[in-house]
Amino acid sequence: MDEVIFEFLSKYIELTEEEKKILSELKFIKSFKKGSLLLREGEMSKECFFILEGCAYSYYLVDGEVKVTEFFTEKQPITPVSYTTKKPSEYYLECLEDCIVSIGSQERTAELMTKMPRLAELGPAFLEDELASQRMKYDTFIKLSPEQRYQNLQKQSPELLDRIPQYLIASYLGIKPESLSRIRKRILK
Amino acid sequence: MDEVIFEFLSKYIELTEEEKKILSELKFIKSFKKGSLLLREGEMSKECFFILEGCAYSYYLVDGEVKVTEFFTEKQPITPVSYTTKKPSEYYLECLEDCIVSIGSQERTAELMTKMPRLAELGPAFLEDELASQRMKYDTFIKLSPEQRYQNLQKQSPELLDRIPQYLIASYLGIKPESLSRIRKRILK
DNA sequence: GTCATTTCTTAACCCAAATCAATGAAAATC
């Protein structure tokens, strides 16, 4: 289980056995049932998450309509905007499946930093990665038509298509479920 | 002229007179004519920019068609993705007006850091701000219809509408100039 | 100033996605 965390961190720094031990001891893990809300609109986010198992998604509710902005699966960190800005969240974070999640907080991160100072090094690199992928996401959305976006998703993350209900995929692509259904039909020919 | 830079930096740290002097000495300023390209697709970006005067924009060329992703005006920093990733740029950066620009490079930044170590503090905060605004940009785009996006732009940055040709605004909003023209007419009633 | 180019608007027609409605299939609940 801890391996999932180590694997993620190894993208940024090589962990010593000592450090792995510290992480194992200090980590805080929780399970959530499918449909649980990790964060509500209007709520202040005091926690950030790291998915060990399962799948979650973020969405806005714009006059009653769900607008999905992201899916998160194993090995993915979730840092809500509200967590960094310290303002109420404008979107929801919900478990799409039963989830096992490692939960971070300001305090726990601070404690971890003192016991393992090297962890601070990874901050800017992580932020840069997040920024780059966020920009890419926007740019791809701008550049492609709904149909191309679907094909792009199919190519980039085929797992998601098997795992996530189609009406949520549709929302993520910025279209209605009926339209996605037709796009799929169109492509099959 | 330097004031513009100081004002920007004061969002993150208070500058001493000493530090202002260092900045004034080390800065590197250049002028560009309207239409100059600060960065080309396929090119490696070795520079980041800070607009002192004028206006620039970034755009993709997707089979011959311009897709605007951002406008930059006075007091705005431009950090091309290519500058951080060290991969060839996928988009263009062009001056929309005659521009006066402060230009940063890896080397000059390093030199500045040694003479003014406190500058490093601002790094993560700046990255966080960029990330937050990039996310907001995406989310706003997702949530709103073209018409709402125009009204949102009108409310958030009315200056841009007076300053930037409509066909580029249209591209930025993800629609064609003709459609923007129609939307404007629709709204006037 | 005149001429040329760029930018903006308008109109007619086209098309993809939205909407509305109905039906089936699949899952969740009991």
Add this chain to the structure above:
DNA sequence: GATTTTCATTGATTTGGGTTAAGAAATGAC
């Protein structure tokens, strides 16, 4: 295992943006 509820598909219709083409208005060049 029967019953709700949720999800996916399909059809008919509407709507808003795309396309094409023309002319008007603004801007720039000489």
